[in-house]
Amino acid sequence: MPMLVYEYVSNGTLYDHVHKRNGKGPLSLGLRLKIAVETAESLAYLHYSTSMQIVHRDVKATNILLDEKFTAKVSDFGASKLVPEDQDQLSTLVQGTMGYLDPEYLQSNTLTEKSDVYSFGVVLVELLTSRRALSFDKPEEERSLANVFVCAVEDGLLRHILDEEVVKDGHFETVEKVADLAKRCLSLKGRERPTMRDGKRAGRIANFFKAFRRPYDDGR
Template sequence: MYWAIKKRRLIREKFFQQNGGMLLQQKIASYKGVQDIAKIFTIKELKTATNNFHESHILGQGGFGTVYRGILTSGKVVAIKRSKIMDKGQVIQFINEVDILSQINHRHVVKLLGCCLETEVPLLVYEFVSNGALYQHIHRENKAAPLSWENHLRIAAETADALAYLHSSHSVPIFHRDVKSSNILLDDKYNAKVSDFGASRLVPLDQTLKTTIIQGTHGYLDPGCLPTGQLTAKSDVYSFGVVLAELLTGKEPIFMDGSGEWILLATYFVSSQKDGNLFGILDDGIVDDDRNRQQLLVVAEIARNCLEERREDRPTMKEVAKDLDSLKMMYEQSSSQHIQEETDFSLSGPSTSTMDPTLEIR
């Protein structure tokens, strides 16, 4: 029993070192209050939470690995991300995600609860976000419910607010580097939560990030970074512009047209808008000529500005967030006024001008 316990402990220690445990501890220990945010989970806790990582607990799978739904002994529901076998570069990416999320506390950024380093593949534990990814709702995957224009507008504003916080309000700016609709999660009230910070980087003020490995997703990737390898806050702005175009049209970031040719949504969206064909490409489910035609035009203009080829011509995320938030507030106010008018009408009944003139007034 002694040697068996010792062997298991040595294996756990080996994995801890292999998964960058010491480097991770050094990084997060320097951030005040991080112990209140990140917790080190044991593998036993996470196996219990997921019924030994049973397939019935799988929330999603991809090239990155697998995400499981788990229930901790406290009753809290969590999402557990298990990556595939990692090389040294991926271990650094894992550490980077924990490091960055340990410093962020924002209502529209998915919250990191902790990690587990006792296994060959390290695990991340997040708050559970119940309504899946925005991508699923836009493209009707897994029977996801379609979203109203009000939800479209609010999700766009909340996502922009989170990215603006990363760029402007954090002590050291953070570039997300992989903004896309599948990395925007929705909670039970359809509030947006930006997720997946594995590719993100902390960047000192007034500096750009130069990288030899371009990370991001084709269709969302800033074309300006391809020749130079330089990423800036405006690279996230471009990717967000693609998300806005996706929300407005319901189309994939790269889609096939009627002739079988693959088309970049960003190029298609900008050219259609310039040709005056915007309403010909919008998703029918969000167009309400009586109430939101003008708002659709404004959001489309914001998207087009984000998709400018020259980075210096693009707005900042802070400017985008401000514009979208103002638009959201105007829509909410007009909706409240509309509801109030309908309520007043139903309570007071029809006015005398609409009554049958032959009726006797007593």
């Protein structure tokens, strides 16, 4: 009988940690950057390193698992689509999670790798703010984290929406670079978003941060 065997990932989901569920504590800025880089590398692999491009189609905090060393593992490929070599987009019924869904894909039913990029941008914003991607208990204009974040950055109010753990680390220049990357990922037009290869530039940010951050004795 054919069986799928998955690695047991013991540390829950990114959502649990960012939103402090199930007894999970806050994440340092260093760990948030590490998780962002590893997620970007995973998506870049799907987009460019397989025999046929794979678009995940449901990138979100609950689909990013963390092991005991906080290594990020992108999971749940039930909504994923293979893109034939001679195509760069697919016409398909919209599937994904509200709050993370690419608005261009939502309107056109046309799926591209840039749809994953948009969702990755929402995850980046969650990492910076510890706010939920969609909050129905807020006024309509404040429900979408992506919209709130982009407006805050454009109005020079980034500090006002950052998580206190991010602020406490005190490296605002690093945070601004990550915020700029997230804002580009959240462009309403897919062609204006970076590719996941460009998204891996977040790794440079992480390396820059590691050069002067204090060591974390407990791995956090």
